[in-house]
Amino acid sequence: MNDDDAREKNDSSVISRRDLLRTAGAAGAAALVPHSIAAAAPAEAIEAGAAALPGPSIATAPAPTGPLMNLTARETEILSAMVDRLIPSDELGPGALEAGALRFIDRALSEAESDSAGAYRSGLAALDRYSHYSRGAAFVELSATDQDSVLIDLQTGGATGANVGFVGSSGSFFNMVKSHTWQGTFGDPHYGGNVDFIGWDLIGYPGVRLQVSEEDQRALEADELTPVRRSAYDYATFRADQ
Amino acid sequence: MLTGVLMPRDYSPDGRNVSPPLTWRGLPEGTRQIAVLCQDHGAGRPPPWVHWIIYNIPGNATGLPEGVPFDPSERMPDEIAGATQGNNGWGLPMYRGPAPPGTSLHHYHFAVFALDTELDLPPGLTRDELLEAIEGHVIGLGSMVPLYQRQPSGNGPQFPS
Numbered sequence: 001m002n003d004d005d006a007r008e009k010n011d012s013s014v015i016s017r018r019d020l021l022r023t024a025g026a027a028g029a030a031a032l033v034p035h036s037i038a039a040a041a042p043a044e045a046i047e048a049g050a051a052a053l054p055g056p057s058i059a060t061a062p063a064p065t066g067p068l069m070n071l072t073a074r075e076t077e078i079l080s081a082m083v084d085r086l087i088p089s090d091e092l093g094p095g096a097l098e099a100g101a102l103r104f105i106d107r108a109l110s111e112a113e114s115d116s117a118g119a120y121r122s123g124l125a126a127l128d129r130y131s132h133y134s135r136g137a138a139f140v141e142l143s144a145t146d147q148d149s150v151l152i153d154l155q156t157g158g159a160t161g162a163n164v165g166f167v168g169s170s171g172s173f174f175n176m177v178k179s180h181t182w183q184g185t186f187g188d189p190h191y192g193g194n195v196d197f198i199g200w201d202l203i204g205y206p207g208v209r210l211q212v213s214e215e216d217q218r219a220l221e222a223d224e225l226t227p228v229r230r231s232a233y234d235y236a237t238f239r240a241d242q
Numbered sequence: 243m244l245t246g247v248l249m250p251r252d253y254s255p256d257g258r259n260v261s262p263p264l265t266w267r268g269l270p271e272g273t274r275q276i277a278v279l280c281q282d283h284g285a286g287r288p289p290p291w292v293h294w295i296i297y298n299i300p301g302n303a304t305g306l307p308e309g310v311p312f313d314p315s316e317r318m319p320d321e322i323a324g325a326t327q328g329n330n331g332w333g334l335p336m337y338r339g340p341a342p343p344g345t346s347l348h349h350y351h352f353a354v355f356a357l358d359t360e361l362d363l364p365p366g367l368t369r370d371e372l373l374e375a376i377e378g379h380v381i382g383l384g385s386m387v388p389l390y391q392r393q394p395s396g397n398g399p400q401f402p403s
Contacts, residue, residue, distance in 0.1 A: 158255030158341040
């Protein structure tokens, strides 16, 4: 994919995401959980300029379970292993799988990223063929080190010439999955990833704030600022349906 | 792995893509440290394309074991304790083996530099930065030029889907 294609794709996904909000807000409301209301203490909410909060959070619905909508069991297994290596659960905290990136991607494949469904299908099959060809086993059966090595080969394009069925460069497939994994881990929980704000906690993001007081700034510099764990769409300002 | 001979596929992305084992002998007296560079003069814009840079190798080392860790948090083997990797052509501090386009045959130049001093070089140096850092300290140079060629298209692996 060249830069123009990438830009065009990004633009179109932004538009479709905005369209999505209108329906997602309504659908999300059905899945409200009580703990989301208590996620931020009242005092904290005021500090964060959240006086205009539109009621309960739509961000922290429990992660759905059960089979994925757009990926087969085999594809799910391979993508799950890949996502797990991109942001593994380790001493720094939970990783992309715990943050719900897998389900975020699956959902996106029938929504904003529906154009990418074919690329996932062919890319995951090629990844598995490449693992067999170069490392002698299915991707999910490899050690973490070998999985990382395989993914680096994808990233650097080394898997491209192995004739295992990557469409274009293996690097394009790698970058697509990496980008979606990042979105599903660090994006606003409103979109279905970043479950329990795992991604924001990982990077120490202080949270969406409409106002930042002097005390907040001092606390941030002293690394003592209590993060706001609330979706941007819990603020009236950012709600698409307002 | 020898000069003028195709290298085993395990040192390429057609195999495990681990770094190859290297041995050297006859280091000049006074060798205090060693640096190794692997590059392809037939690739890169401009050439060469760098596949591997490793330095801060102790002067008494007699080679590099196969599969030097690519994860910076992983310990280097005892015999090359302190060894550090620089950034290759992909900007990654690790060995990445040859994957020449199509069925072209490429030459991979491994160079071993014997240095007269113990430099404490930071990780992630580029080829130019390394060459600049060791300038004036090189008291010996060894090289080996194995080849690599990928399988012709159409003979790729077939697996049940």
